[in-house]
Amino acid sequence: MxxxxxxxxxxxxxxxxxxxxxxxxxxxxxxxxxxxxxxxxxxxxxxxSTKDDLLHEVAAEILEKVDVSGFEGGDWCSGLRSAARSYRAALAQHPNIVPFLAYGPAHREASLRRLDVVHGGLVAGGWSRREATMIAAGLMYLVFGAALSSFSSGFSEDQALYRDRYPNLDKAHLLPGVAQELDHDSFELTLDAFVTGLVARAPG
Missing domain, CATH: 1.10.10.60 (Homeodomain-like)
Known part of the structure; x- marks a missing residue:
């Protein structure tokens, strides 16, 4: 030994x-x-070499779980959905590193390779390069917004805090108990609205 x-x-x-x-x-x-x-x-x-380099290497390993293969098949809608879901799942396993990843992809090879696939798939689907950049940015806003915190985390389980002062939030005290379900369903609702909205505006 x-x-x-x-x-x-x-x-x-x-x-x-x-x-x-x-x-x-x-x-x-x-x-x-x-x-x-x-x-x-x-x-x-x-x-x-440095702690920062190490963080980029750790981030690259996490991002290997992000699935952008849907774009390569020519279906940008499917590509957006699978990329968003797999990205959120990867971040959910390691939420403490999300602030580092949220700085952007400019210095990470793994991020740039995936972004290149996303951008190329959107352009191939008829979107302009500017529109493809905006859609990719929107996808990141959605994913990182979902990953940074749970919507339910700020609510108290004390019903009295809401019942009298906020009549429309009289069930807010129940939110912490359904946090995981709420976060999943809210993400899916937002993702569906995002993709459906893009389909309505799609070129051609």
């Missing part, structure tokens, strides 16, 4: 993501990561 644990890029990424899931994005440091892996911090730099 080697005295020091054997490091690999995949093991470093997995440990970093574990820390982010457990302690939040600000909880990740190279020193803490090294401790988690049982090595000295200097050992990490043979595999990753």
């Amino acid at each position: 080697p005295r020091n644990p054997i490091l690999s890029a995949s093991r470093i990424r997995a440990a970093a993501l574990h820390i982010i899931d457990r302690d939040g994005l600000d909880g990740l440091s190279m020193r803490k990561l090294a401790s988690e892996l049982g090595v000295q911090a200097a050992s990490l730099y043979g595999h990753v």
Whole structure:
């Protein structure tokens, strides 16, 4: 057995993501990561240059689960739906990294490759390049808005807080108990409205 644990890029990424899931994005440091892996911090730099580079690598691994294959079949509606659902599912598994991903795709190869497929699929479907950019942006707004927090999270389960002062919210205290169902159904409603609205405006 080697005295020091054997490091690999995949093991470093997995440990970093574990820390982010457990302690939040600000909880990740190279020193803490090294401790988690049982090595000295200097050992990490043979595999990753900076914490920011590591975050991009972790993000790329998460984004591998985003399915943009629907665009390659020529059906941009199906492509939008499958991309949105798989993107939301990938982010839901690791919500603490969402703020980092929300900065945009400009420095991430994995994000740019998927965006290229989305953009190309929309243009092939008859949309102008400007319109394709707007639709892709709209898709990101929808996905990240759904991933950042649960709509129900801000509501109290105390009925008295709403019953008298807000008569139209007299059932608001029930929302935390159905948070998962509400978030899913609300996302699907919004996604359907988004795609249906685009179909009504589609060129040709």
